[in-house]
Amino acid sequence: MFFASVMGIGGLTLVIGKTIRIFELEVNFSWLLTALSFFSVFLLCGISILYLAKIIRHYSAFSKELKHPVRINFFSAVCVSLLIVLMLILRFIPLWFALIIFYIGAFLQLILSLYVVRFWFLHALEQKMANPAWFIPIVGNLIVPLVGMNLNAQMAWIPFEILIFYFGVGSFFWILLNAALLIRLIFGEHLPQKLSPTLFIFIAPPSVFALDILLLFKDYVSIASLYGIASASFSVALFFMLLMISLFEIFKELKFALSWWAFTFPTAAWTLCALELYSLGGSLFYAFLGIFGIVLSSVIVLVVGFRTLLAIKQKEICVLEE
Incomplete structure (x- = not known):
């Protein structure tokens, strides 16, 4: 989950870069x-080194995470972080x-996507295991064409067929999982409190999808x-943003956990999309x-970052749990 902090801070940095260019600052x-x-x-290098040390010194714990029905989805945060950076x-x-x-990032994203979907196919998963973190491997596929088109703008030549492959896979599973997760949230058990922040992840796929549409097919x-298609997709993200704001009473009562970083990247992606459409x-x-998104993204990253540092100081994270 620590890699979600790179996604959050990197996402905010992209927002600041877009703001500077649009408003000529x-x-x-x-x-x-x-x-x-x-x-x-x-941050990416530091967390990567620490996690590599964990793999070497505590391989059994790493192996358990690869087989955990929830934590397995966070491995794609590594690829997404690398591509954002x-x-x-x-x-x-x-x-x-x-x-x-x-x-490298695109290949790892493909391998992890195949591994995660294969895991879903081969294991009997209970409905209560489904949660918005399942979107992370999917959003990773939608990030690949976004990065690829930014590279192509600098005279790189990344074949369109490669970028459209990731776009197609990400779009298909986004629509599929969106329906499945909504059914689980409406008719199944409530999410554990610790995973409640992951509800914000619903905002990310339609936001990144809209950005992909604008770049891939221009x-x-x-x-x-x-512009019309992207606006429609952004409207879905806007609906979920309004829904999350309406749940503020629930979020403000949450005890801090690393899952709070799930507030950050989706908000940044939503802001990037709004600025691009503008x-x-x-x-x-x-x-x-x-402008609202710029302020909100900045405040959320500052608050979550401060709470993370405080939790590290008080040794409240990276503790053994089931």
Whole structure:
């Protein structure tokens, strides 16, 4: 779950970068973008080293996580984190190196997606095991074409067929799991309190899907058509955002856990989508939502980051549990 912090902080950094470009704030805030980008790299490297040490020293615990019906989904957070950080450092690294990182991240995402879906097929899972964390491997597939198109904008040549493969897989499983999880949440048991923050993950797939639509098909379909499709997808994300806001009374009573980082990346993805739609159409509605998202994303990351540091100091995380 610690890799979700890289997704959250990296997502906020992408939001800040988009804000700086749209509102032409490079003179005053380019230093902030650079600082957060390198902090995201540092965080990814630090957590990766710690988890590698865990694999070496406590392989049995790692093996159990690979077979755990809930924790297995968080392994894709590693790939998503790597791809998000790659978008942040594109301007600082050679293109050939960026391509290597991209293909490593995309390959790992494919392997983990196959492993997770294979796990679902081979094990008799109870309905209560289904939770929004199942979206993480799916969102990872939707992130791949987003990163790939950003690379192609810098004269890299990543075949369209590869990007559309990940887009198709991510879109299919997003729709499928969205229905399955809603049925579980409505007719099954309530989520454990610790996993309640993962409800925010419902916001991420339609937001990233909309961004993919705008980038993948801009050379094939008129921007007006893409704008309409992306707006419709964003509307789904907006509905879930409003739903999460309506559940604020429940969230504010939660005891801190690393799952709080699930609040961060979906909010950042939603904000990125609002800002992108504003930049294309100039809608004041999307401008308002984008500015609201910037504030909300920043506050959430600051609060969750502070609570995480406090929990580390008090030794309340990384404790043995079932």
